[in-house]
Amino acid sequence: MQESNWLNLLANFIGNKLTAKMEMELRDGNIKKENWLTMTQELSFQKFIEQSDLLEELKYDFNEKAELRHIETQGPFVFNYYKNVPERNSKRYQALGHLLEQYIYELLEKVCKLQKVYIPPEADKEPRSFFFMSEKAFTNHHSALLILLQDHGVFRAGQWSQRAIVHHGLQHGSQIPCIQMALQAHYDVIVLNPNDNFVDLKIEKEWKGLSTQNIESSSLKMVETESFFSLQKPCQCIPKRCSDTPEEHMTYVWDYFISKTEGKDVAFIVHGYGGLVFMDLLVRRKSEVMSKVYAVALIDSQHHVRHQLGSDVQLLAWIKHHCREWVTSPKPLNKPAVTVLKKEFPMVSAGTEKYDLAPSSSLQSIFKYFKKALRAKTNINSSHVPIVTRSSTKI
Secondary structure, eight states: OEEEOHHHHHHHHHTOOBSSOOEEEEETTEEEEOOOOOBOOSSSHHHHHHTTTOTTTOOEEEOTTSOEEETTTOOOOOSOOSTTOHHHHHHHHHHHHHHHHHHHHHHHHHTSOEEEEEESTTOTTSOOEEEEEETTTTTOTTSOEEEEEOOSSSOOTTBSOHHHHHHHOHHHHBSHHHHHHHHHTTOEEEEOOTTOOEEEHHHHHHHHHHOOTTOOOHHHHHHHHHHHTSOOOOOOEEEOTTOSSHHHHHHHHHHHTGGGOSSOOEEEEEETHHHHHHHHHHHHTHHHHHHHEEEEEEESOOOOHHHHHTTOHHHHHHHHHHEEEEEOOSSOTTOBOOOSSOOSSOEEEOSOSOGGGHHHHHHHHHHHHHHHHHHHHHHHHHHTSOOOOTGGGOO
8 A cells, every 4th residue: 555655745735846756655554665755945944934033043944855954055953053152052942943843833734634722722811732633533433543742841742852853854853754654554643742831921922023024124133133042031931721741731631532532442652751641641540541542652761660650450460461662772673672670561672772763763663563452452352242142132
């Protein structure tokens, strides 16, 4: 079965003319890349930068391999743009991160066709968070549901690692390849946003000040840019209700959305601190999670079984049979990688020793695991269905 590569969808969205085509094949969870798409830059990440005051400072765009490159030198991102001025370089990097955040939100909606859902729905006059989901995530009862739960950090929904996006490209740092793989395998998808916990009024004002869509004066732009790169002022933070912490965000989305799905087989992919957040949910909503979730793929998880699950025999037995962890290791992908500290469920190599690259490196192995786990669950359920005989129907 051949499908268009997720980069093809990306290219269609940003209006690029393709000089080569790429097809991929989905077989048992494997995506085979025949060749990379090449594209000319018409509408792309650079368009987001052009709408800011940072066009000179951030001359970057994503190339045909979805790698961030300088539009003139084709070189990778350089942090030390301002010589010996670390504060300004940090602010420039923060601005890049903010623009990447907005760009990837756009890709989730336009390329992956996901819907943005604000939470809580009724709080439309106060700061609030949101997450993304596929269109029929709660109405299609014949498909499995995949939940993506990222690590803790400055990055937001749709990203495994901002650093990986900057240095290795969208195919490694963003969640788009994972989402496309899931959709092609007929999963519905929910992309959580656990790090969107508060709004900083001063920072928000600075971000808005970067927009130059209605500004014609170059001198005004320069003043605004200088103001943005000045030393950061003390924050004025307002927590977002129901998403004050990653744990609260996860619990709210579970209670008001995921738990409401009927007949859905739910799977999780969790990275880093996301593993701790999932274990917190498991303890808080024990019976619901144990009954709805059929598989959990943890990637370099930061959970702590002894502190979080204690000696609960049911929970310990459940994670042993429903969880598997992919860890950074010099061993080849999917080879056993047992550590002294963690022995509560199977652990295998992620196929890389780099923490930021572990999610993208282990994806194919994870989807194979999901397919096998779902097949096993289906077989168990089928074996429990009573066989109706002619004698059993007699009164």
